[in-house]
Amino acid sequence: MIRPTDTARSPRTSTLPRTSARPPADTGYRSTRSELPRMGQLAVDITNQGQIIDLRRTPDAHARLPHGRADGRYRCLACGHRLILQRPSSTNSRFTPRFRHHTPASGADRCPAPAQHRADIQADLTTMLALHDQLLRVVPQTALSLRIDPDLTGQRWEIPPALIVRRGEQIVVLERPRRLLTPETVAHRITTTRTEHGTKAAHWWVFDRDDPLHCDPAGTINVRPYDQTITHTKVRPTPAQRQLATAGATVCWLAGDTLLIPYGGHQRTYTTHPGEDWSGDMASWKRDWTISHPRPADGATWWGLVPQPLLALGKRPDFRPATAHTTMSALQRAEQGRERHRRRRAREHAQLSIQATAEQLPIPVDAVAISESTEVPARPASLPHATATVSSLPSLPARRPRQRPSAPARRRGFLWAAFLPRRWRL
Numbered sequence: 001m002i003r004p005t006d007t008a009r010s011p012r013t014s015t016l017p018r019t020s021a022r023p024p025a026d027t028g029y030r031s032t033r034s035e036l037p038r039m040g041q042l043a044v045d046i047t048n049q050g051q052i053i054d055l056r057r058t059p060d061a062h063a064r065l066p067h068g069r070a071d072g073r074y075r076c077l078a079c080g081h082r083l084i085l086q087r088p089s090s091t092n093s094r095f096t097p098r099f100r101h102h103t104p105a106s107g108a109d110r111c112p113a114p115a116q117h118r119a120d121i122q123a124d125l126t127t128m129l130a131l132h133d134q135l136l137r138v139v140p141q142t143a144l145s146l147r148i149d150p151d152l153t154g155q156r157w158e159i160p161p162a163l164i165v166r167r168g169e170q171i172v173v174l175e176r177p178r179r180l181l182t183p184e185t186v187a188h189r190i191t192t193t194r195t196e197h198g199t200k201a202a203h204w205w206v207f208d209r210d211d212p213l214h215c216d217p218a219g220t221i222n223v224r225p226y227d228q229t230i231t232h233t234k235v236r237p238t239p240a241q242r243q244l245a246t247a248g249a250t251v252c253w254l255a256g257d258t259l260l261i262p263y264g265g266h267q268r269t270y271t272t273h274p275g276e277d278w279s280g281d282m283a284s285w286k287r288d289w290t291i292s293h294p295r296p297a298d299g300a301t302w303w304g305l306v307p308q309p310l311l312a313l314g315k316r317p318d319f320r321p322a323t324a325h326t327t328m329s330a331l332q333r334a335e336q337g338r339e340r341h342r343r344r345r346a347r348e349h350a351q352l353s354i355q356a357t358a359e360q361l362p363i364p365v366d367a368v369a370i371s372e373s374t375e376v377p378a379r380p381a382s383l384p385h386a387t388a389t390v391s392s393l394p395s396l397p398a399r400r401p402r403q404r405p406s407a408p409a410r411r412r413g414f415l416w417a418a419f420l421p422r423r424w425r426l
């Protein structure tokens with residue numbers, strides 16, 4: 001008689017590496033997971049493209065799958081050895097279905113994989129099963145499954161098993177890496193995913209916002225996509241994240257129940273158009289940034305992150321983050337408006353420069369007739385320095401020059417304002 005509850009216990013929590021998938025408590029994370037996954041309830045089904053059988057999350061699995069050795073179709077995730085599916089002998093039995101290593105010797109069921117390797121595998125599975133449970137709340141009527149390349153069974157894999165979401169004809173493949181990614185690893189996973197699921201399958205790479213390996217914060221940026229200024233987090237993408245974006249994959253970060261979708265931020269300097277003067281106070285306004293979206297393009301110096309509730313993914317079968325993309329389009333419109341505004345100010349600046357020069361020339365006879373003053377009023381200090389020094393700030397409404405001519409000039413009726421464009425006259 002096999003006692004199913006004793007021999008295949010999972011490693012203790014304390015054996016998990018420091019990069020365990022357990023999220024910090026302050027992220028608002030909620031999970032239906034009550035305990036770490038028990039390896040005895042998980043197996044790779046090599047006759048079903050490496051799908052991972054989870055006896056706990058699919059209670060009917062043990063009833064519909066062949067029990068026993070089943071021609072070696074069940075493999076241990078940690079050691080790769082063949083497993084035996086054991087199930088209750090009757091409906092009244094209290095026996096908990098489980099997988100057991102196929103060993104000739106009777107007695108305790110022991111996995112020969114090193115303890116650290118088993119703990120690492122279990123930490124990966126914990127991460128993926130947590131994402132599985134989160135998505136199941138978002139898309140409850142959807143088929144979710146974990147899948148791994150059967151050839152990797154029992155080996156140390158670089159990327160945890162992928163989470164496959166099927167909604168009708170649409171397939172979304174989600175990865176959640178924990179270790180550093182090499183270009184070769186990323187390229188291989190992209191290629192195998194396209195081979196297996198087709199090029200129409202959406203490929204998402206979900207990084208943990210609190211994972212220092214995969215999230216390099218780079219401050220914040222104030223943006224104004226609509227009528228209100230909001231703050232976006234900026235990150236420096238890793239080479240792997242740039243590689244993924246270039247390859248057409250969707251990169252995002254997960255923070256509790258919020259996804260952070262990136263756009264690209266590129267530094268730019270306006271080229272000078274005829275009639276513009278970007279000197280002096282306008283110089284800092286010549287520098288700005290431009291957005292690339294819906295995916296960050298090559299050359300982006302930083303990525304801005306648009307938050308979107310995970311729940312919003314359930315609204316579209318293809319998981320397209322439409323809410324975040326709409327915000328990015330609004331940011332692009334704001335950028336265009338910002339450039340129009342700044343160029344207008346640069347033209348006005350040029351006009352003021354011309355007038356200042358003209359005021360130093362000999363005063364025409366008709367001007368002398370209305371004023372004998374030789375006082376030259378200071379050039380209106382109209383340029384809004386505060387916003388110019390923060391290139392990320394949205395455009396502000398153009399302000400008229402408020403400085404009036406000196407009192408003697410007003411007393412003598414000097415109409416210096418006559419030199420200004422009509423709409424600037426006070």
Ligand SMILES: [Zn+2]
Binds near residue numbers: 076079110111113
């Ligand atoms: Zn094993």
